Amino acid sequence: MKKAAAHCRQQGFTLVELLASLTILSIVLISFLSFFSQYTLFSVRAEDELTAVNAAEEVMFEVKNEQNQPGEIQLNNKTYYPEVHLCHSDMEEIGRVHVEIFREQNRSSSAEPLSTLYGYVDADEYGSLEGIPSCQS
Secondary structure, three states, rough: HHHHHHHHHHHOOOOHHHHHHHHHHHHHHHHHHHHHHHHHHHHHHHHHHHHHHHHHHHHHHHHHHHHOOOOOOEOOEEEEEEEHHOOOOOOOOOEEEEEEEEEOOOOOOOOOOOOOEEEHHHHHHHOOOOOOOOOOO
16 A cells, blocks of 8 residues: 555656746746847848948949949838048049948938948049049048
8 A cells, every 4th residue: 555655646746846847947948039039139230231231332333333322222121321422532533432321311420330331433434523522531
């Protein structure tokens, strides 16, 4: 009879064991879920910055080859706003182009661009650089 009573006690988990295992399991799951949410945020930001680099290269191509400065760029269902600054460099026949890409159109003066790109244009290919200010260091 004593063997049967001892055997019955070992068939299941106690309430304390069950609560402890649920607590440990929930701590592990919460830490993994927070990792995935942080990874998603990081991935979205990296994609946004990479797209801004592509937008800056597109704007630079248009400025160099077509002498056109686009107003806004639609890429990956997002809108990017370029700012193009053209100025004379130290050499007369070359102009410097500075392209900045922003995420917001109405930005404050302290807003940092997502991407910045510098390049040069040839005055013979670009056209006249008359009236364009000289670059400030």
